[in-house]
Amino acid sequence: MKIGIPRALLYYKNEKLWTTFFDELGVEYIISPETNKEIVNAGANLAIDETCLPTKILLGHIDWLKDKCDMVFLPRVATAHGYGMCTKFLAQTDLVSNTFREHKLKLVFYNIDKRGTKAEYKAFKKMGKFLGFKRSQIKFAFFTAKQAQLYYEMFRTQNQERILQESKKNKVLVLAHAYNIADAFIGEPIVRALKQLDCEPIIAEYCDAKTCIKASTEISKTLPWAYNKHLVGAVSLLKDKVDGIVILTTFPCGPDSMVNEMIMHKVKNVPILVLTMDAQDATAGIETRLESYVDIINFKKERENE
Template sequence: MGILKQSDFADVQRVGIPRALLYHRYGTLWETFFRELGREVVLSRETDRALVVDGETLSVDECCLASKVYLGHAASLLGACDALFVPSIENLGHRKGFCTKFQALPDLVENALHDRPLRVISCLVDEAHEHMPMKEAFVAMAGRFGTGTREAKRAWRTASHAQERSDRAAAGAQERLLTSLETVHGGERPLAILLAAHPYLAHDAYLGGSIADPLRRLGAAVVYADQVDRERTLKASFEFSETLPWMVNRELIGAIMLLHERIDGIVLVSAFPCGPDSMTDDAILRCIQGKPILNLTIDAQSGTAGLETRMESFTDILRYQKKGGYVHA
């Protein structure tokens, strides 16, 4: 086996980023970082039916819908970029783990696309075991593009600040929405429904749009569980469980706890078959009292018709509940 050259990505000019999975959490950071390194970023198109079908064809049946969709996005970029950025993100520290799919993603992509011309740029983020925080992983990766350490650290600062600004803006806009709803009194106030889902479901227009759009058409204001201050949601989640290993699930649970008194109901959405959610959804349904919860699972075959009927019934229940209905804290 040859020794890996220090600057083995120096010739990569166009970096392909699949618009799926953790792109919906770190997309601003990733795009800014590569642009700061002087690279062109090529994003895959928004999810559509064809990408879902391609991803399904490339996947084994056991994969969750979200990772199938990721493979569809990755395949769509082949030929449009010099290399794909596929990080392996294991954890950001103790009790801040990510689903095993994110750890295995580079292997998953290389196996699924083994018969096509593919080059993968990756880095390992594992603070708990390898003492490799995201910043250091990115600075080391920049070295493989031939960028010096000082320049790489500057690119990281610019990119991480851009991501923080974007997260703060989203959380601020949502807080203003909630506050504006609270100033409307009586029967005029629209229902406030918390959409509790991983960001790649909630903010993917094809996957999550099939949930949020009908709710809005039914007159509800949709509040996103992942657009609440993450430090606060993570902290709050420890009142729910000391041992839960997955950071994003923690944040979703923390958001439910923090917003509980400000919302009328919760739509809990998972991709089929999601390991972490199968455990946490069950815990949420058992332990979160006093608010109606609609639990939806979406898979590659789901049409929206069945979901729309369930959401119509759910909003009817919430309106009844607002008039003093039957779910009591």
């Protein structure tokens, strides 16, 4: 039995958790390759026009995987950190099984529907039993995997904090969801371009989730989405420590469409650039915009020094 893991959406949030879990159980799996133009096009052909870009990419990855594995791994996560999620995470299993109905695509997934700390373990236990493993095996694999994910995130956070303190370059906070910033098609070109322009990109996603969620109330009190709370919290924690904020959104992301506006209304003395990406890639245009944005940061710095 071979499980296919699409490199999209929740993969970027739970990368180490998933791979370690399957490694520990000895399940064979393949991960789809980094997003490229073909995958995006395949996804765009399968999806409804108005679907957001990350979902299109997810469909593209599943399209790539569908003949190469027995089952596709696609969890449904309805809550995280005690807060709600964008409805696309609630709907993704049903969406995929309906889109790929003719292919008789088999899905394997866990479903986190309830809040609380034990919900995730229970969901994994159910999935493990479905795959035919014993309870003790699943328990060991899950907690090992959870630890791996935790250490991975902690390492990321510490590394970034060190950069934030030591770096003398222009620090730019890049605000984007995990599945956007790490995607080879959406986020990577932006981070690369920022580095080329002699800036230090600070990734909001790498900040500690719990502290960020607590800090987010400073900007918005009733924000319902966990992942957006994380990003907004990073803004309120770091807005005095960075020279600029780049908001990277995909078209037409529902939560971001409102949260970006809120950030623009609340954060006033830091230059903010909003970049919106869609299935048509036009990196040249974005590079030009980033260049002029960095010029503004430099100009502002010079003025303050005078």
